[in-house]
Amino acid sequence: xxxxxxxxxxxxxxxxxxxxxxxxxxxxxxxxxxxxxxxxxxxxxxxxxxxxxxxxxxxxxxxxxxxxxxxxxxxxxxxxxxxxxxxxxxxxxxxxxxxxxxxxxxxxxxxxxxxxxxxxxxxxxxxxxxxxxxxxxxxxxxxxxxxxxxxxxxxxxxxxxxxxxxxxxxxxxx
Amino acid sequence: xxxxxxxxxxxxxxxxxxxxxxxxxxxxxxxxxxxxxxxxxxxxxxxxxxxxxxxxxxxxxxxxxxxxxxxxxxxxxxxxxxxxxxxxxxxxxxxxxxxxxxxxxxxxxxxxxxxxxxxxxxxxxxxxxxxxxxxxxxxxxxxxxxxxxxxxxxxxxxxxxxxxxxxxxxxxxxxxxxxxxxxxxxxxxxxxxxxxxxxxxxxxxxxxxxxxxxxxxxxxxxxxxxxxxxxxxxxxxxx
Numbered sequence: 001x002x003x004x005x006x007x008x009x010x011x012x013x014x015x016x017x018x019x020x021x022x023x024x025x026x027x028x029x030x031x032x033x034x035x036x037x038x039x040x041x042x043x044x045x046x047x048x049x050x051x052x053x054x055x056x057x058x059x060x061x062x063x064x065x066x067x068x069x070x071x072x073x074x075x076x077x078x079x080x081x082x083x084x085x086x087x088x089x090x091x092x093x094x095x096x097x098x099x100x101x102x103x104x105x106x107x108x109x110x111x112x113x114x115x116x117x118x119x120x121x122x123x124x125x126x127x128x129x130x131x132x133x134x135x136x137x138x139x140x141x142x143x144x145x146x147x148x149x150x151x152x153x154x155x156x157x158x159x160x161x162x163x164x165x166x167x168x169x170x171x172x173x174x
Numbered sequence: 175x176x177x178x179x180x181x182x183x184x185x186x187x188x189x190x191x192x193x194x195x196x197x198x199x200x201x202x203x204x205x206x207x208x209x210x211x212x213x214x215x216x217x218x219x220x221x222x223x224x225x226x227x228x229x230x231x232x233x234x235x236x237x238x239x240x241x242x243x244x245x246x247x248x249x250x251x252x253x254x255x256x257x258x259x260x261x262x263x264x265x266x267x268x269x270x271x272x273x274x275x276x277x278x279x280x281x282x283x284x285x286x287x288x289x290x291x292x293x294x295x296x297x298x299x300x301x302x303x304x305x306x307x308x309x310x311x312x313x314x315x316x317x318x319x320x321x322x323x324x325x326x327x328x329x330x331x332x333x334x335x336x337x338x339x340x341x342x343x344x345x346x347x348x349x350x351x352x353x354x355x356x357x358x359x360x361x362x363x364x365x366x367x368x369x370x371x372x373x374x375x376x377x378x379x380x381x382x383x384x385x386x387x388x389x390x391x392x393x394x395x396x397x398x399x400x401x402x403x404x405x406x407x408x409x410x411x412x413x
């Protein structure tokens with residue numbers, strides 16, 4: 001009776017319809033889940049994750065970039081300092097080397113000079129000694145010649161000439 | 175309309191209404207085909223069809239999230255989505271397509287039959303209660319649903335559940351049935367008074383059809399909203 005009142009147009013309660021609709025609905029839900037709901041929601045979740053990741057990684061890379069820039073600036077500053085150190089070191093080294101070279105050159109010159117002086121002195125001494133020897137032998141020769149002979153004028157002249165000749169010969173032989 | 179003949183058949187001792195079977199199958203098929211076509215070539219970067227599908231999913235998900243607030247919402251998204259599409263298509267089906275033969279209408283809105291709307295309503299209520307038991311355990315579910323705020327609230331609670339079930343189903347039935355009824359009356363008027371009458375009824379029919387489409391959409395929305403409200407009542411403990 002109730003069913004007739006409620007349903008109005010129908011004479012029986014279509015229990016079969018209810019069952020049929022429930023089953024159709026469940027099958028429909030299942031199919032949608034397999035073909036659309038599952039993949040789409042998965043993709044939406046993936047996208048959400050991806051976006052979150054992208055935001056995070058973007059933040060991270062921005063921080064990294066800032067850090068890198070800072071490092072580079074510091075390195076630049078360091079390199080300036082280093083360069084100036086290198087230059088000043090080089091200058092110092094150059095100065096030192098120059099001084100060294102100059103000093104050593106001076107020393108060498110000094111040594112050379114001394115050597116030269118010593119050798120000159122030696123030569124002079126040798127020459128003097130040679131001259132002395134010559135004079136001594138000459139005087140001895142003259143004396144002996146004077147003693148050996150009483151000389152007349154002609155002889156004397158002869159003697160002198162012979163001596164001079166002897167000298168010339170001596171000179172030539174030298 | 176009273177007196178309209180109905181085609182029924184018996185199967186396994188149950189009575190089936192041919193109209194409802196055909197219409198329901200048609201509605202379900204339309205829903206499936208639409209969703210199937212829209213869900214081809216799912217990509218991470220959505221384009222065209224996928225945007226439409228995702229918009230629909232977001233739409234129903236937002237309805238559910240509006241009432242179920244404690245993180246359970248994703249579990250009911252699929253149910254709400256399917257329910258919304260099925261009811262929406264069912265509501266609109268009769269607006270565009272009414273196939274009759276030998277005085278029997280074979281295709282119309284399935285939701286213009288109270289048996290169908292009450293079936294959907296019953297499914298929703300059962301789903302809500304089942305979710306409640308699953309979430310809270312039977313004891314807490316029973317206490318939460320029937321014995322709050324007082325123990326002697328039990329009869330009122332049971333009555334409330336019955337009312338929820340009936341109003342949920344009959345609201346949509348009323349709207350869709352009356353819409354179709356009026357369309358039929360307008361259609362009948364069109365062929366009762368000569369060509370002048372036919373021309374005169376065209377704008378009326380157009381207006382009413384548009385309004386029915388609007389009502390059908392609203393009813394689908396309302397049905398899903400109430401569904402999520404009932405679910406949230408069961409799965410969330412009211413303080």
